[in-house]
Amino acid sequence: MSLRGEPLPSPKQNRRLQKGWEGFFPYYAGYPEAFASSVINQIGLRKGSVVLDPWNGSGTTTYAAAQLGFDAIGLDLNPVMVTIARARLLASSEADSIGALADHVVRRSQSSSQEVDASDPLLAWFSRRSAATIRSIECGIREYLVSDLTISTEGVMLENLSGIAATFYVALFALCRQLARRLQSSNPTWLKFPSDDDQKISERPSLLIEAFKSNLQGMASALRNREDGKVSRRYAETQLRVADSTAPNLKRASVDLILTSPPYCTRIDYTSATRIEFAVLAPLADVEINELRRQMIGSIRVPVQDLSPKDEWGPTCNKLLRRIRRHPSKASAGYYYRTHLDYFDKMSRSIASLSKTVRRSGSIVFVVQDSFYKDIHNDLPAVMVDMFGANGLDLYRREDFRIPRSMAGINRYTKLYKRDPGATEAVLFFAKA
The missing domain is CATH 3.40.50.150 (Vaccinia Virus protein VP39)
Structure with a gap:
């Protein structure tokens, strides 16, 4: 030493x-x-x-x-934090693959109508339609980018999650955070819960998908320029x-x-600070x-x-x-x-x-x-x-x-x-x- x-x-x-x-x-x-x-x-x-x-x-x-x-x-x-830390390590050489993979994930999420389960934690903040769109994107990530090394019959081994898959999850985390900005309380670690369905976040599915793709494009550009x-x-x-x-x-x-x-x-309730990301990553x-x-x-x-x-x-x-x-x-x-x-x-x-x-x-x-x-x-x-x-x-x-x-x-x-x-x-x- x-x-x-x-x-x-x-x-x-x-x-x-x-x-x-x-x-x-x-x-x-x-x-x-x-x-x-x-x-x-x-x-x-x-x-x-x-x-x-x-x-x-x-x-x-x-x-x-x-x-x-x-x-x-x-x-x-x-x-959630393990997933974020994995994305942060993504090599700059992977930047060019993000765009092509984004198209595949979005097409996969649009190919089947995703019904959101009544117990889905996303429903705490989002309308049923918006929660279904977010969950369909998450399903696309999980089914297209997450292999059986991470999800197997023995359970979930999150340490095997690839940097690319983690990056797509971070882009989806960012989308949910952007949408939930109006629910931020005076405590920066806490998001308010809408008191009724009319106050829940509701956006058109096409807008959510475009915003997700925009986040990925921004990440690809930043990764490409990273020193x-x-x-x-x-x-x-x-x-x-x-x-x-x-x-x-x-x-x-x-x-x-x-x-x-x-x-x-x-x-400080560190777990509650990532509650919305936890909802996305629930599966x-x-x-x-x-x-x-x-x-x-x-x-x-x-x-x-x-x-x-x-x-x-x-x-x-x-x-x-x-x-x-x-x-x-x-x-x-x-x-x-x-x-x-x-x-x-x-x-x-x-x-x-x-x-x-x-x-x-x-x-x-x-x-x-x-x-x-x-x-x-x-x-x-x-x-x-x-x-x-x-x-x-x-x-x-x-x-x-x-x-x-x-x-x-x-x-x-x-x-x-x-x-x-x-x-x-x-x-x-x-x-x-």
């Missing part, structure tokens, strides 16, 4: 930089590609090194690693899997760098969305099992939990205390599992953000230092970046407490002691 002492770019995602190919992946992310590339370069990995992101999201880490010629593994519990890394990606292998960070099922001492931004302890997503919401780290759903603080969570975490439990506000000693227990239990188990996968000479780089519960400061970076220390890893570098406003500020009740609306995003570097 080596580290060049160069300053890091900010890990704060900058929407203005998401242009061209990157503009088609506008999903909530912990850091931009420039940051991930800078960390990987500064660590000084040797040829053949493996980079892991256990909360891979839209695939920033795996994309940056592949561009630099390193093998990468990306894990995520959300099948790939100087290092050939021919020799880099990227694995993307639907997997739980608490039990990643990876070989011991098989990874050289873990670079990730785990879910922050800010009660390939073999998990029920409310169950997925419960499994996620940072879940806002009350855990089923009874939990209690553990010594290995460290003094910072346990002091925070005691203060939350004693807070006089409503539900602090019940709901909020239990959801915080759930967060730290899953995070502790994840760190314990992930620490075993790193080689003796490897590094773990976590990007985490502090926050507040009511008027109580949640120093998540300090909690991470304690938890990694309990697993035999020491902090050897830290860089802080001040953020003027955080996602937590969208909750109007935060104004009841006199506190800074911003947050500190910390980049923490760990190595085995």
Whole structure:
């Protein structure tokens, strides 16, 4: 493990930089590609090194690693994000095939009248006619571009989904997002549900098909103009899997760098942020969305099992939990205390599992953000230092970046407490002691 002492770019995602190919992946992310590339370069990995992101999201880490010629593994519990990360890796050489394949998929979707099932989750936002058109396009993608390596009698193996098929799904995701823009709430992770059928989104089938094809044309153009890394990606292998960070099922001492931004302890419902994409992908997503919401780290759903603080969570975490439990506000000693227990239990188990996968000479780089519960400061970076220390890893570098406003500020009740609306995003570097 080596580290060049160069300053890091900010890990704060900058929407203005998401242009061209990157503009088609506008999903909530912990850091931009420039940051991930800078960390990987500064660590000084040797040829053949493996980079892991256990909360891979839209695939920033795996994309940056592949561009630099390193093998990468990306894990995520959300099948939507695994699909998006797969599309992001599509080689520029595939751009010319998108147009021809689009014509075949559209013809396939138009060749049979698609009846939408009454239980289809698309009907939560779309009229029956529009939902049927969207589902017919999805069926065309699934039947024309998804092979029996992905869908077999044994179930769905989403990690085998091709980059082309994933790209077509992302184009359909984008179409649904564009149509549902008027349903966006003040919380950017939540779409409103129309209260009756008259308020549901309804567009002509021909318009939906043309908009889908237009998205694909835009993606093909952006992919064609994308500047790939100087290092050939021919020799880099990227694995993307639907997997739980608490039990990643990876070989011991098989990874050289873990670079990730785990879910922050800010009660953001990451699964609901992709609810409409989840509806599109329903035939390939073999998990029920409310169950997925419960499994996620940072879940806002009350855990089923009874939990209690553990010594290995460290003094910072346990002091925070005691203060939350004693807070006089409503539900602090019940709901909020239990959801915080759930967060730290899953995070502790994840760190314990992930620490075993790193080689003796490897590094773990976590990007985490502090926050507040009511008027109580949640120093998540300090909690991470304690938890990694309990697993035999020491902090050897830290860089802080001040953020003027955080996602937590969208909750109007935060104004009841006199506190800074911003947050500190910390980049923490760990190595085995």
